[in-house]
Amino acid sequence: MRTADWTESVSVLDRVTAVFDAFGEHDEGLGVSELARRANLPKSTVSRIAADLVAQRFLDRDGDRLFLGVRLFELAQSVEQPRRLRHFALPVMTELRDATGQTVNLAVLDGADVVFVAIVHGEPTCTPLARIGGRLPAHATALGKAILAFAPEDVVGRIIQGRPDVHTRHSVSEPSAFLRELVDIRRLGVATEKEESVNGRACAASAILGQGGAPIAAISATGSVSNVVPDRIAPAVHAAAITLSRRIAAAGQH
Incomplete structure (x- = not known):
């Protein structure tokens, strides 16, 4: 139970969290007064917080009733x-790692x-390419190029128009050469790269x-250039991607 002392000492983030926590599963909207009572916060404070959250789409307003906003559902998704x-x-x-002996990565496209x-x-003995949640430029990675080869033209166009910087001296950034590579990747089903994103690393x-x-x-398999020949591991990587695509389709996830 939040007490009056609690309301005097908490941070802004705590107060915002209290507002979100005040909503119940079956609520059909809450007025500011009821929201303030449940959050144990002054009505004036809740009114200000609610106005900011509505402006950012974290809450929706219908008349004098407030609802959890669509942006929260977008973030949850x-x-x-x-x-x-x-x-x-x-x-x-895990099967691909066992088959190749190399580190296997799974990545999604987010912007560029x-x-x-x-x-x-x-x-x-190989330094990890990245950590979970880490980012690398899509144009300089086999992972990114594999996705972009099947992405809509406008997605690819935005990255090309952004004039991506050369990540290493091996990176391909010239637009026409990059587009030709994507055509080949789409035909073969596999992207490869050698020291385009990180020096000393090769990947399929x-x-x-x-x-x-x-x-x-x-999905990719990656390791040191001394141990990995991308073209040799490409068939195993492609087979893993096909297997995973089929499993996801069978489960009706996408």
Whole structure:
């Protein structure tokens, strides 16, 4: 139970959390007075917080009633999708790691970057390419290129128009060369790269496709250039992506 002393000492974040916590599962909207009573906060404080949250779409207002906003559901969905994806992917990633001996990564496209959502470590002497939640530029990674090869033209166009910087001296940033590479990747089903994103690293990646062939994510096997020949591990990576795409489709997740 939040007490009067609590209301005098808490941070702004605590107060916002108290407002969110005040909503029950079956509430059909709350007025400011009821929201303030449940949150144990002054009505004037709740009124100010609610106005800011409505402006940011974290709350919706209908007359004098407030509801949890659509942006909260959008954020929850963005968290739920990687969780479901990891659930399906981890067994396949482990099999790919065992088959290649290399670290296996799962990543999704976010803007001009790939974001790593799961990693199964392989070659112990090789420094990890990234951490979960880490980012690398999509144009300089096999993971990113595998996704972009199946992405809508406007998505690819935005990245090209952004004139991506050369990440290493091996990166491909010239637009026409990049587009030609995407055509080849789409035909072969596999993207490869050698020291384009990180010096000393080589990688093969393949897109995980959903309904209508839309890319959901990409899976890769990566290791040191002394141990990995991308073309040799490409068939195993492509097979893993096909398996994962089928499992996700069979579960009706996308």
